[in-house]
Amino acid sequence: MLPEQRERATARGSRPQGLPVQPAAPAREAMPETDRAHRTLARAIAAQDWERAIEALDARPVELLCDHFSVVCDFFARVPAESLHGRPALALARAFLVGLPAADGAAPTEPIEPPTLRDRLVPALTQVISLRVSGRLEEAEAVAAQAQQLIPEPRYGGRHDDMLALVRFEWGILRLLRGDMLAAAEDFRVAARAARRSGIDALARGATGDLALVLALRGDLGAARELLDEADARPERGGRLEQLSRTGRIVARSLAALAELDVDAAAKALDGLDSIDDVRVREELWAFVEIARAQLAVVRGDTLAALHRLEAQVASHPATCGRGAYLRAVVGCAQVDLLLALGQGDRARAVLRDVPGTIAAMETARGTASAVRLRRARLELLTGDAAAARTRAVSLTHTSGVHPRYLLDALLIEAVAEHRVGDAAAALVALTRAVDLAGSQELVHPFVLVPSAELREIAATADVATAAPATARAMRWLEDLLDSPVLRAHGDALPSRIDVVDLSERECAVLVELASTPSLDLVAARLFVSPNTVKSQVRSLYRKLGVHSRDDALVVAYRTGVLVG
Structure with a gap:
C-alpha cells in the first residue's frame, strides 16, 4: 500500500492491509430519560426512599x-x-x-x-x-x-x-x-x-x-x-x-x-376500541362513539340494536347526559336518526321536543343548532310536511358558518322538499349546490338519507345539453354516484315517508292503559273518568290509528313508536 493510500485509509478509519482488525466495541445506546426516571422511581419505591422518588417524579x-401509570399509582x-x-x-x-x-x-x-x-x-x-x-x-x-x-x-x-x-x-x-x-x-x-x-x-x-x-x-x-x-x-x-x-x-x-x-x-x-383497556379512558368520549355507531347502523340497517345500546348508554350517564346538557342534545340527534330509520316518527318527534330550551340557547354559539334544526327538517320532510321542511332547510342553507356536513344534508333536504312542492327550478339549484359541496369534501354519506328516486327525478329536469356547464357537470357526477355499487348497496337508508299520529294527552294516557289494563271500566277507574268518556276517547284513538280493535291499536302504536315497550 502506498503511503498516500495508507493515509487515506487511516483517515477513513480503516487499517492497512494485512493487519488484524479489532472488532469495534458495540455502541452503548443511551437510555431514554423517561425510562431512566421510571427505573429510578421504581427503585426508590422499593427502598422507600421517598425524597428520591419525588425527585424522579x-x-x-x-x-x-x-x-x-401503574408505577406512579404505586408510589402515591x-x-x-x-x-x-x-x-x-x-x-x-x-x-x-x-x-x-x-x-x-x-x-x-x-x-x-x-x-x-x-x-x-x-x-x-x-x-x-x-x-x-x-x-x-x-x-x-x-x-x-x-x-x-x-x-x-x-x-x-x-x-x-x-x-x-x-x-x-x-x-x-x-x-x-x-x-x-x-x-x-x-x-x-x-x-x-x-x-x-x-x-x-x-x-x-x-x-x-x-x-x-x-x-x-x-x-x-x-x-x-x-x-x-x-x-x-x-x-x-x-x-x-x-x-x-x-x-x-x-x-x-x-x-x-x-x-x-x-x-x-x-x-x-x-x-379498535376493544384495544383500549382503561374503561375510564374509553368511556369519557362515549357520546361521540355512539354517534359513529348510530351513523354506521343507519347505513347497515341494524338500527334496533344500536338504538337499544344508545338508550342504555344515556341511562348510564345521568351526570353528563341529563336535561340541559350539551351531550344530551348531541346524542338526541343520533337517537332521532335511528328512530327515523325505524319509521318511528312519533318517538323521533318526542325526542326533539324534549330538547330543552337551555340547549337551544347555547346551540347557536356552540354549533349544535344546525344539527337539531336539520333533524327537525328531515322529520318534517318524511312525515309529509314538505313546505315546513323547505323553510327549515333554507334557514340553514342560506346561513353563513354552517358546518359542511350539515350544509350538505340541508341542501339535499331542500332539493327534495322543493321537488315535492312543485318548484323544479329551485330543486335543481339546491341539488347542484349539494353536488358541488359533496365533490369538494369527498362526502357522499348524506345521499343515502334522501330518496334516490327523487334525486333522479330532479336531475332529469336539467337539459344537460343546454344547461350551464356547472349544472351539467354536477348532474353527470350525481348520475355516476347514484349508479355506483356503494350507493346501490346502501342507498335509501331511511324510508321515503313516515306516518305519525297526533294523539291528545288524554288519548295517549288511554292508550298506555289499554296496553296493561284488561277492561275499559278499569281503565276509566284508573284515569278517574266515566266509562263513557273512555269509550269516546278509544273511538277517537282507533280512528286516528286507522284500526278497529285494541290489539290492532297496540300493534300500530308500538310500530310507530307511540308506545314504547
Missing part, C-alpha cells in the same frame, strides 16, 4: 404519569402523607389517583395556589380531571378558565412544554364534552405543538387525533383525514398515554370512512 411527571399508594407536606400538587394528585386524603386535608376540588407556574397548573389540572370525570363539567370549565389566565401565551417556555401539552389536551377534552368546538380545536392544536416540541409523541398523536375528531364532527373531512394520516405516521410505543390518545382517532377515522360510505373501514375502525 418531578423530573418527568407527564411521561411517567402517562407511560408508567405507598408514600406517607407527611412526605408530601408542602407539596400541594403531589398531594392533590395522590387524592385524585388513589383516593387517599391529601396531607394537608385538601380535597381534589379545593383551589390551591402554589408559588410556581408549574405547581399552579398541576393542581388545576387535577381539579379539572376530577370534576370532569364526575360529570361536573360546568365547575371543571370554571376551574380551567381561571387556570388559563396563568398562561400568558401558548409558547411560554420550553421547559414547561410537557405540562402545557397535557394541560391543553385535558382542557380540549373538557371543551369537547361541553360542545365548545372552536375552543377545543385550539386547545388540541396548542397541545399538539407543545407535545412535539417536548418529544412526547403519544400526546402529540392524541391531540392531533382529537383535533381530527372535532373536524370530522364539523364535516371538514379533508382536513380531518390529513390530521389522521399525520397522527398515524409514527408507530405507537404503548403505555397508558397511547390509550388516552386513541379514542378520538378511532371515532374520527370511522366518521371519515363513513363519509365516503366505506362501511367496512368504518366498522373496522370502531373495533
Whole structure:
C-alpha cells in the first residue's frame, strides 16, 4: 500500500492491509430519560426512599404519569402523607389517583395556589380531571378558565412544554364534552405543538387525533383525514398515554370512512376500541362513539340494536347526559336518526321536543343548532310536511358558518322538499349546490338519507345539453354516484315517508292503559273518568290509528313508536 493510500485509509478509519482488525466495541445506546426516571422511581419505591422518588417524579411527571401509570399509582399508594407536606400538587394528585386524603386535608376540588407556574397548573389540572370525570363539567370549565389566565401565551417556555401539552389536551377534552368546538380545536392544536416540541409523541398523536375528531364532527373531512394520516405516521410505543390518545382517532377515522360510505373501514375502525383497556379512558368520549355507531347502523340497517345500546348508554350517564346538557342534545340527534330509520316518527318527534330550551340557547354559539334544526327538517320532510321542511332547510342553507356536513344534508333536504312542492327550478339549484359541496369534501354519506328516486327525478329536469356547464357537470357526477355499487348497496337508508299520529294527552294516557289494563271500566277507574268518556276517547284513538280493535291499536302504536315497550 502506498503511503498516500495508507493515509487515506487511516483517515477513513480503516487499517492497512494485512493487519488484524479489532472488532469495534458495540455502541452503548443511551437510555431514554423517561425510562431512566421510571427505573429510578421504581427503585426508590422499593427502598422507600421517598425524597428520591419525588425527585424522579418531578423530573418527568407527564411521561411517567402517562407511560408508567401503574408505577406512579404505586408510589402515591405507598408514600406517607407527611412526605408530601408542602407539596400541594403531589398531594392533590395522590387524592385524585388513589383516593387517599391529601396531607394537608385538601380535597381534589379545593383551589390551591402554589408559588410556581408549574405547581399552579398541576393542581388545576387535577381539579379539572376530577370534576370532569364526575360529570361536573360546568365547575371543571370554571376551574380551567381561571387556570388559563396563568398562561400568558401558548409558547411560554420550553421547559414547561410537557405540562402545557397535557394541560391543553385535558382542557380540549373538557371543551369537547361541553360542545365548545372552536375552543377545543385550539386547545388540541396548542397541545399538539407543545407535545412535539417536548418529544412526547403519544400526546402529540392524541391531540392531533382529537383535533381530527372535532373536524370530522364539523364535516371538514379533508382536513380531518390529513390530521389522521399525520397522527398515524409514527408507530405507537404503548403505555397508558397511547390509550388516552386513541379514542378520538378511532371515532374520527370511522366518521371519515363513513363519509365516503366505506362501511367496512368504518366498522373496522370502531373495533379498535376493544384495544383500549382503561374503561375510564374509553368511556369519557362515549357520546361521540355512539354517534359513529348510530351513523354506521343507519347505513347497515341494524338500527334496533344500536338504538337499544344508545338508550342504555344515556341511562348510564345521568351526570353528563341529563336535561340541559350539551351531550344530551348531541346524542338526541343520533337517537332521532335511528328512530327515523325505524319509521318511528312519533318517538323521533318526542325526542326533539324534549330538547330543552337551555340547549337551544347555547346551540347557536356552540354549533349544535344546525344539527337539531336539520333533524327537525328531515322529520318534517318524511312525515309529509314538505313546505315546513323547505323553510327549515333554507334557514340553514342560506346561513353563513354552517358546518359542511350539515350544509350538505340541508341542501339535499331542500332539493327534495322543493321537488315535492312543485318548484323544479329551485330543486335543481339546491341539488347542484349539494353536488358541488359533496365533490369538494369527498362526502357522499348524506345521499343515502334522501330518496334516490327523487334525486333522479330532479336531475332529469336539467337539459344537460343546454344547461350551464356547472349544472351539467354536477348532474353527470350525481348520475355516476347514484349508479355506483356503494350507493346501490346502501342507498335509501331511511324510508321515503313516515306516518305519525297526533294523539291528545288524554288519548295517549288511554292508550298506555289499554296496553296493561284488561277492561275499559278499569281503565276509566284508573284515569278517574266515566266509562263513557273512555269509550269516546278509544273511538277517537282507533280512528286516528286507522284500526278497529285494541290489539290492532297496540300493534300500530308500538310500530310507530307511540308506545314504547
